[in-house]
Structures are given as structure tokens and as C-alpha cells.
Amino acid sequence: MSSAAKTPATDAVAATAKTDASGPQPQPGVGKAVVLVSGGLDSTTVLAMARQQGYECYTLSFDYGQRHRAELAAAERTSLAMGAAAHKVVALDLASIGGSALTDMSIAVPEEETSGIPVTYVPARNTVFLSIALGWAEVLQAQKIFVGVNAVDYSGYPDCRPEYIAAFETMANLATKAGVEGQRLTIEAPLIHMTKAEIVQAGVALGVDYALTVSCYQADAEGRACGKCDSCRLRRQGFQQAGLTDPTLYVCQAAI
Template sequence: MRNEKAVVVFSGGQDSTTCLFWAKKQFKEVIAVSFDYNQKHSLELECAKKIAKELEVEHHILDMKLLGQLAPNALTRSDIEIKAGEEGELPTTFVDGRNMLFLTFAAVFAKQKGARHLITGVCETDFSGYPDCRDIFIKSLNVTLNLAMDYQFVIHTPIMWINKEETWKMADEMGALEYIREKTLTCYNGIIGDGCGECPSCKLRKRGLEDYLNSKNK
């Protein structure tokens, strides 16, 4: 696998940066792809760009602004409040079709680059109920992409079955915990590092970090 090329779907957040470190250990050549979908915090793209540069990874930003127009959500609209899902409803941060489109465009891009491996930081263990983070969706899309382009892609999901505590452990084992803690942007309010501490994403990240550090120090 070390001799092959991989494309990482990269947001500059905790999960995708953990996956980027993982990919650098697994593959000889790694390319990061980010998406501009009119997210409120353009700092996310600046953060991704900076991390890729520091880790010496080729980085591309693809224009997906139409997605923000088609699927109104709290990440692209200031008039929509960030709220967790209630009574079976999805959170307001869910963007219809986002992972499907991101992976599809990443695959088209990867084929042009001669890469067969796609890496994404989706997770079914600690997630907000997003249907496009499920393993069954990833496997289905993998088959569809291979058939659509007559090209054998493999979609890797290194953190699919681990929770946030275990994701921090994975980062630590790769020697990247402090880097990921200080440099990544997970916060829905656009604050790098430990974030605002109040949004659902920050709470999940903080709880996982505290659980890991507590277990490590026992």
C-alpha cells in the first residue's frame, strides 16, 4: 500500500486531520481535497490550507457553492440556529448530500491524479445521526463509484468504528495529539483549537479528549 497514491477528503477538523496523519503513514503519496460549499466560516478552508502546507501535503480546494444554495442548513445560513436533532429529526447542521457529493467529486479528482484510494473521516460511533456517515452508505457509494467510472476505488474510513476518546488515542499514538488539538477547527462557531466549548461539535470533542486523558493518566 505504501507504493500507492491516496486522496483525503479534508476539512481541517479533528477527524479529517487524524485521517490525514493516518494516510501519510499508509501511502507513499497523499493529496488533500477540501470543498468550498459556502460554509459560514471560511476560516475552515484557511485552516485546512495551513495544515496541508505544514504537513507538506498537496492541497486542492474545489468549488461546491451550489450545495450551500440547494440545501439550507446551519453551516451555510446565519438565520438558521445550530440545534441538535430532536424527536428523530436530523440536526440543523446536516447538509443533504454533502458526503455523497464530496466523495464523488474527490473520486473524479482522484482518477485524474491516478489515485485509487479515498480517505474520509466519517464515523458511525460518535456522530449526530447523519445518514451519510454510516458504513452502509460508504460501501454502497464505493460500489457505485467503481461502476460509474469503471475504476477500482477503495474508500477507507479509519475512524468509522471508534468513538472520540479512541480517535484522540489514535492521534496520540501517531504523535499528533497536541498538533490536532491546537491546529484543527471543529467548532461550529469557527474557533480553532478547543473551540467555543458550547456547540454540539465542541462538546463531543471535549468530552472525548477528557475521557482519553483521564484513562491515559490512570
């Protein structure tokens, strides 16, 4: 049985992870950080960056009714591999409100580039995720929340922009006991101005094993990518532009 199978996605109890002795270790005085992880390329790179800065990282994923569960397994896998202090999965039901190809199986995932905000946008997803991360950060007495949003090579999602992150951080410090009492909370989005190629290069330099990650919007049960969706296209272009080999496994490798 896989590690992911042993930790049900509906379990909101933190699973203690084994520290990777070969990776960057938390530095005294740096403190704790909550890191949002999806099992994909961007969030895994952010986790590596937070670890490199010396934070004791507590990773957080969501079982929110997404199309596939392969990303949840990848999130746990990458968290364990990169020495997270604990990994938590919170169950939500964003599928009940629908409105996205990632939560409503009647809406097809687009396999060609489209104009405007695509149907893979999940209404208010980052706001919901960051709000829960904010709550856990207060409980942990962590003053940093790391998130892998990107405003350069992305699909046009409104909740991936710098002004959104700045607005959420302002709200976080108005709405929490920690913020009101002077323990300022910071939302760290280190990838926000980076291209996908720059993200890949940064992750490789930090020792990220991208073979552990799953980026595809419609990966199969084994985590193999479709090679056709926006996420697959952006990932593939990033590795090509970085001059590096993409370790992604595809449902149909010959078609890529």
C-alpha cells in the same frame, strides 16, 4: 499574510505542499490517495493514518458556502504541516439550496443536544464531496480515497454510516473508467467504528498537533470555538475520555 490568505478558497488549482521530513514518508508501490480534509479533528487524524500507511496524499477541501472560513484555513494548515503532496480547494455553492444551519445563516446552530438528525446536517454533502474526490482520484490514478466519517461519536448524519460508504464504493466502481477497466477504487473510512476518545488517542500517537485544527460549527474568524455546539461537545468529551488536554481555543475560555 497567512498561508491561507495566499491561497484563495475559490482557487481550484492544487497548491504544492512542502513535505514534512519528520513524518511518515510515502513507500514505493503503495501509491497515491485522495484525502478529504475539513481542518477538523477527524479528517486530520485520517490524513495522519494515510501518511503512516505510506500513501502519497493529495488533500481536498471544499468552499461550499459554510458558516465560517476558519475551517478552510485549518485544512490548508494541517495539510501543509502533515506533508501532503498537494492541497486543492474546490468551490461549490451548497448555500444556494440551503436546508442546513451550516449554510443558511437564518437557521441557528443548536447549542443543546437534540433528538433525530440535527439541522447541522448538510443535504447530500458527503455524496457531493466524495464524487469530486472520485474524479480527482481518477485523474491522479489513485485507487484510495480516505474520508473521516464516524458512526459512533457523531451527530446522526445518514452519510456517515458504514452502509453508505459501502454503497458509494460500489457506485464508484460502476461509474468510472478506472473501475470498469479493473483499477478498483476503495473508500477508506478508518474512523468509522472508533469513539472520539480512540480517534484522539490514535492521532496523538501519530504526532497530530490538534492545536492546528478547528472543529466548531460556528468558529469565529480567528478559529476560536463556541464551546456549545454538537461538534465542540463531542470533541471536548473525546479529549476528556482519552485523558488528554484539549488544545482548543474558545471565544470564552472561562465558560468551558
